[in-house]
Amino acid sequence: MTGMLKVKLLEHIELYCKGVNLEISIEDIKSDFDDFTSRISAPEDLSGLSQVFLLLKRMNDASRKLWEFTKSELCLPEYIYYAFNEYGVELDASSRESFNRSTYKNGWCNEIPFYVLLIKSYEYKQDSKSLNLLANFIGNYFKTIHTLIDPELATSSSTREAEVCNKFRLLMKKSNIAFEPDKDKILTNYLDSASSIASKLESIINNDIYTNNVTDRGYLNTLIHFYKNDWQPARLYKRGGRYRGSIAKWYKKPNTLPITGAVDNLSVLIPSLNFLSDTEGLNPEDSEVQMPFVIDNNEGNTVRDKTEHQSIEMIFSPASKKKKQIDITRNVHRAHNIAYQDTRLLKAPELGLLFDTLNKYGHSDKNIELAILGWLMFLLGKTLHEIKDLQIFNKIDDKTRGLFLDENDRGWWYFPITQTAKPTIKKVGLIKTANGVFTACPTFLTDLIIKYLKGRKEGLLINVDSFAALENSLAKKLKKVSDKAYSGRLSINSISNFIGNYINATGVIDPIYIDFSYDVKMYSTRVSRSYSNIDDVTRCERLFEFWQEVESDYYDYCKEKFPIKLFELVCFDKRNRMLGSKFTPENMTVKSLIAALALEVKNTKLNSLKQLDAILKYHNAFTVYTAWMLMFGTGYRAVWNPLPTFSLYFPTLNLMGISDKDDSDFTHSRLVCLPSILNAQITAYQEHLSCLRGLIRVLKPKLCQSIDDFLNAASKSLNLDYKESCQWFKLIRNSRINHGPLFIFQRQRAGIVTKGISPTELVLRLPKEHKIPANAGRHWLKSNLLYNNVNSELINFQMGHWQSGEVPLANYSTLNYIDSVNELLPILDKLFKGVGWQTLKSDLI
Structure with missing residues (x-):
């Protein structure tokens, strides 16, 4: 090697x-x-x-x-x-x-x-x-x-x-x-x-x-x-050995990200290692539960009343520990389901108070740094720690995280878009993406920053001796202003979390647009960002929609418009660059792929003799066409044995049950909406299998018995109790041994054998000029749903990207599947027709 x-x-x-x-x-x-x-x-x-x-x-x-x-x-x-x-x-x-x-x-x-x-x-x-x-x-x-x-x-x-x-x-x-x-x-x-x-x-x-x-x-x-460089010859001494304990690699020294909207100071643990996506576009973290561990940062910092006598039994009581776990879980669930009426979200009166305060500070040379700091937290959704490292620059070749001032002194925020995953050179027809993004800075804020910089055009944006002192000063002033107005909501956290809280409460735009625009670290987009590909114009339009919605809410309450423009719809680059996932195929690539797959099915059609080799070759082409359509229509992750059973297929509702990322309790199993063309194709595939078993039953009786089981799975599974059905499903889902209805024939020394569909097999069966990553369908679907401005909750419903407290199949969920299908189906049908997917009937019939 x-x-x-x-x-x-x-x-x-x-x-x-x-x-x-x-x-x-x-x-x-x-x-x-x-x-x-x-x-x-x-x-x-x-x-x-x-x-x-x-x-x-x-x-x-x-x-x-x-x-x-x-x-x-x-x-x-x-x-x-x-x-x-x-x-x-x-x-x-x-x-x-x-x-x-x-x-x-x-x-x-x-x-x-x-x-x-x-x-x-x-x-x-x-x-x-x-x-x-x-x-x-x-x-x-x-x-x-x-x-x-x-x-x-x-x-x-x-x-x-x-x-x-x-x-x-x-x-x-x-x-x-x-x-x-x-x-x-x-x-x-x-x-x-x-x-x-x-x-x-x-x-x-x-x-x-x-x-x-x-x-x-x-x-x-x-x-x-x-x-x-003044080394001297060393003196001899003995070294002691060190013990290295074995700890799980992922969480050996984890990082943390705050849970936006949580009442207490809760954080989610993020793996210390940045795992590389494979060259087929599958993010390894997308196969794991996104929020396995939560840490309470307030633990140990609570000041206890000196007159209290702490019971030792209570500290170690299992009931007490259980209650604390339940409290944290409820807090996390609440944070993920924040409502517009929630007190953690700044409302119109608080926004008016904040703007008045920051405008006042902006006119004072003494407090101008506080004004800029407040506006940056509010408009960029960043913490003080992140703002501390922002730079100012005026040469395009020197771009770094921060504010770029062009020759007309117009301000543009620049942030890199980091995607660790990269396709191989042999993968063709993928959308090329930019490595960074410029976003217009509001004119009023640019003028304020230029006034503060006093001619300086490089270095730290906020250059102070003690950033901690600046933070303390802002916190005290915000508290004083809030107390004076009889409102305790203005704080550093409520300002920097406003964008995240508002998106969670209203769903006005998908959080991925904030992530890409301002490099805001959100655990909710940590995995989904790997599958998102958007164009720069759409990104700017969505940001404009967000701030228009905020301004509209403000006007509805105060009956007056914002005194300043919070966002200006201007694009930096006229070329309309693409941003995000490097594994998303162009629509022309998808059209060519579909045409090639359909042509392969057509070229393997049977003659009147229906010889065995011809039957097997036709079945393989028909299966590969159906499998690729399944990957593009459902957002199925690139796993072994997709569609392990027909018992979770509900054609009358255009729904299918999927378990492509799960644990022993099936907490990430999901129902997805099927485009009408895909729904009809799966029905056509069932008819194909029914005819296939009749043609080869004498030669492959054992396989035909399996096909009988596949086609009768819905009725047979109803006879199983919960424990039996769980054991059965664990054996077949994503299995490399027990293949499901999607299988292909191969000739080996032992004769003709069947093999389950795998990501590698799907790619290998593509023509050389149409080689795309196995997970390209998932990237294509997510990106097109974003482009069509589908509600982020419905995108997560289809893609399986949700957090604790957002599970659609949970008892607490109020999501209506029929309504979700009614909203998603027209969009999915439009996408499928746009690239040329069509239902193919089997030539075996």
Whole structure:
């Protein structure tokens, strides 16, 4: 596998160069690639190399100049970077696992410590200053490498290179809350000199936070020596071993995201690892429950009355713990079902009070920072922590998260759209998407920011010595204003959560538009964003609709219009770029695919003799056509054995039960609406199976008995009790052994055998010129439902994207399936007719 992975990667780069018409010889590609891997000390088998490209992607999202500097230091040619950034690599399972590896092997920390530092960078703090410090470290590393590998300066167990790389890696981890490059003002940017950084490190090492923290003080001392380059021969000492417990990989050191609308300070735990989607467009997290763990951030912070006597029995009481779990569950459910009347949502009076207050602050030089901070939280839906890192820039090539001022001093918000999933080069006809998005900043806010900047056009948007002090000042002023108006609703949380709460309460637009526009981290879109592809004009129109709805509510209550324009419908790029999923096929691609599948069915039609080989070939073509239509019409995830039974098919209601992502309790089983053409096609497929069993019963009696069971499943399943039906369904759903009604014939040495439908099989049976990802139908359906402005609740109903408290089949649900079908069916029928799907009758009849 060692040599094969490198061969595949070089082939991938060569394919990319041909695709973009770069005239680079194979020898030059190999030479450039070898220089790069040698520069970063990559292992011979190239394990984990994709993590280096992901690091550079994060650098590029943060700052173009930062990316160019780091890329140059690593000797990475631009065309190699884009080959892996724009497209996924087509690899076998073993090679893909090695390429995407995110852990290091035994001995790497001593043998190739710099490479370990690079591939573990996803564990580091990701704010602007931390990324700049990492880039600066990389630059200084290559300047001092000869000193670092000097054997006379090495300790008894490692070189200075291993020591500084490993300690810097541990220092930069997100879990190390003591070390904060931004707060400690260690550097201005990646170009700071080594002497200035060493001086800053020396000044902070005596801070109270490091006084008793012997470990971090040791890391900082090593870093000071690194930047001073004043190493001395080491003294001998013994090292103690460390115990490493085995903890589940996903939640080893999880991140958290606040639950918008929760009464208490609740957060959902997010896996620490960013899992890469496969090259067929399936996000691994889409196969898991989206909210398995919730943490109560208030626990342990509640001030207890000193006169209370806490009962030890109550602390450990199972009943008490159960009650607390129920309370948290109810709170989460309530947060996900926030109503327009909910007190957590700012209403017209509070909005009027907020606007008056911020306008007043905007006219005061003393409070102008507070005004900008308040407007940014309200209009961007961002927390103070996120606003702190926003930048200002006026050169398009220097784009980074923040505000871009064009030559006319018009403001545009820019945020990157990060999609870790990339299709392979061999996948054709997919929509090309932009990596970032510009959104118009309201004129009044742009003018306010320009006034505050006083001619400055780069650096931090809000540049203050203490952001915490600014936050405290705003919180106190908001409380004072609220108390004076006899309303306690104005707060930092209620302002920054307004957009999320309003969308949850009204469903006026899908939250994906906010996610893409302002890079708002919402756990509700963490998975669904992988399947969403929208155009820039539609995005701007939906944002305009949102703020028009807010203004309308305000007018209905106050009988006066907003004093300012909160959003202006202007697009930055006239080319109307596409944004989001890279796996969504173009409509022309889908039309060509359908035509090719239908042609295959037509070309395998039977003659009057109906010979066995012809019957089997026709059945395979007919099954593949039906399976692809099923994937496009239902949003079925790319799983084995789709449509495991007909017992969950309800043709009179245009509904079908699906279990493509589930647990032992079937909490994510769902009913989906079937387009009329698909509904008729499944009925036609049932008729096809009925005729097939009559033709081959003598040759394949056992298979025909299975077909009898498939066609009679609805009546037979009614005779099973709950336990028996659960066991039966668990055996067949997504099964690789027990195939359902969708199967194909294959000739093997043992004779003719049947095989269930799999994602790989579906793709392999496509013509070469129509190769699309196995999950393309799901991406296409989600994106087109968004384009047709379908209510987000109905989109989630069809796609199976919901949170705890939103399950359509739960006892508490008030969702009416008939109403949902009546609303979805016309849109699905229009989509299907638009790309040319049609019901095919079997030639066996």
